[in-house]
Amino acid sequence: MELESDYNSAQLLSFSAIRQVCERMSGEELERLRRMIEPYLDYRRQLDQFTRRHFAAFCRDACFQTGLSACCGFESIIIFFADQAINYLCSTAVEMDRILALLERTNRTNHCVFLGPEGCLWRVPPITCAMYVCAAAKEKVFGANPETAVGFDEFREAEKPFTRPTQPVLFDQLEKVFMAHGVATSSMWFHRSPGLIRLKRRHGLA
Numbered sequence: 001m002e003l004e005s006d007y008n009s010a011q012l013l014s015f016s017a018i019r020q021v022c023e024r025m026s027g028e029e030l031e032r033l034r035r036m037i038e039p040y041l042d043y044r045r046q047l048d049q050f051t052r053r054h055f056a057a058f059c060r061d062a063c064f065q066t067g068l069s070a071c072c073g074f075e076s077i078i079i080f081f082a083d084q085a086i087n088y089l090c091s092t093a094v095e096m097d098r099i100l101a102l103l104e105r106t107n108r109t110n111h112c113v114f115l116g117p118e119g120c121l122w123r124v125p126p127i128t129c130a131m132y133v134c135a136a137a138k139e140k141v142f143g144a145n146p147e148t149a150v151g152f153d154e155f156r157e158a159e160k161p162f163t164r165p166t167q168p169v170l171f172d173q174l175e176k177v178f179m180a181h182g183v184a185t186s187s188m189w190f191h192r193s194p195g196l197i198r199l200k201r202r203h204g205l206a
Ligand code: SF4
Pocket: 055, 058, 059, 062, 063, 069, 070, 071, 132, 133, 134, 135, 136, 137
């Protein structure tokens, strides 16, 4: 097996570990996990509706029709372990096989390894991707309708109870669930990133 990069290798390790643990979990444990992520999925559905409504037309003209896909033109975007766990829980076995197979191959494209012919291969793309809007799109969309900028800021605020560990947050809790099953991978940023650990300590969470 030839791996493109440490990045692909790290992604593969985390997804494989998540799959192994979930396959060992009881139906009750899996159900508990699914209930844990439901509020976040609601948030993501609303965010998705918002971005489709306000940005789809601009993005289609600026990127997709020209084949640039600038948002997905990077290797090594930041992906949290919780992003991976959530995507695993929302994907079919076939969808996950496809992602794992991609990570086992060399990425010879000039874009993100997860970008397929019909778009992102993730059912629930990483939060970093979901919240990213380029400066040109912001200028055009927010300029035409300033209320959209307010709405976007509200979504940024609404993300914090899931990802900003100044309080117990889903992204930290999901890492804990898998750590209790013996998983320790490099994408567990809520337990590895000095910045996030400091923030947790300041709020009595570590
Ligand atoms: S946000 Fe910007 S870079 Fe991303 S798809 Fe839209 S126009 Fe392209």
